Amino acid sequence: MRGPGFGWGRMFRGWGRRMTVPRREILEVLTSGAKHFSAEEIYLEVRRKYPGIGLTTVYRTLEILVQAGVVSKFNFGDGRARYEFADTDKKNHCHVICSNCGRIIDCENLSGEVDFEGVIRKLSKKLGFKINGYHLRFYGLCEECKNK
Amino acid sequence: MRGPGFGWGRMFRGWGRRMTVPRREILEVLTSGAKHFSAEEIYLEVRRKYPGIGLTTVYRTLEILVQAGVVSKFNFGDGRARYEFADTDKKNHCHVICSNCGRIIDCENLSGEVDFEGVIRKLSKKLGFKINGYHLRFYGLCEECKNK
């Protein structure tokens, strides 16, 4: 798991980009357990340790990281994008979203019960796509909301 | 399949709402094969037959229909919402999205190869959620884009 001290510099320079303090701080937040944070939430979190950061920089950095596949971006329908570190250990986990309060919960990787690879092979052949990823999400009411 | 002539009036009055020409025209477009249309695309299509329609009305009507479960709303990450008629025959079909050009294709209902109900029961029990829906989407390159 990449965390504090990881060679982010090498990663950026590998992309032909520079390592900067804002970028490092953003990655710190992303790898410190932040889940499904909006850009603004990430900004607010980073700002606590690095007050000079700009929201624009957060957006730009996130976009770079998404393009590079280091961060995953989700749209759950509430008007703002959600980001999370694309942790290899948790690759292809799914989400459960409460339709009422908007809470988002990670659930385990379902590869054990669903043959995604098989489905992907079938669809690829049938539709002519080269599929390289998938996303499964469930909607419903969370424990709190369903008891209201 | 609900289409031209269906008793939309009864449906709306059942919700305590009124049947209006704009609402009927929007439903006409939605039930005429329109897939993954944005609000603006629906507006442009409706306008061809009913030039006085307003974009605002399209948004409002779509929201009413989404809340009622008659229309499904998707966010595929391109900044605008997509809508489609929630056809019972096609319930829970999945989507395949081209990461390059943005093309969205319906794929068949995968209930035959994936035990969604079983997964839902397991997650419901484990997370305390009352899950009532799911959405599976695949990302990759479409036939055209992968050959570039």
Added chain:
DNA sequence: ATATTATTGAAATTGATTTTCATTTTCGGA
């Protein structure tokens, strides 16, 4: 240490969507 240039922060701008408000339309009741 210096020069080049990538990157930054914040103001300005954009675009999808929502709110506001005067006007129009719907439809139940007489």
Added chain:
DNA sequence: TCCGAAAATGAAAATCAATTTCAATAATAT
């Protein structure tokens, strides 16, 4: 059939997440 209450409309105004612009700053190769 007509009327009135109020739902619904269309378009201008407003909102908000995100992007662009630009002067200033920071990174880093030499």
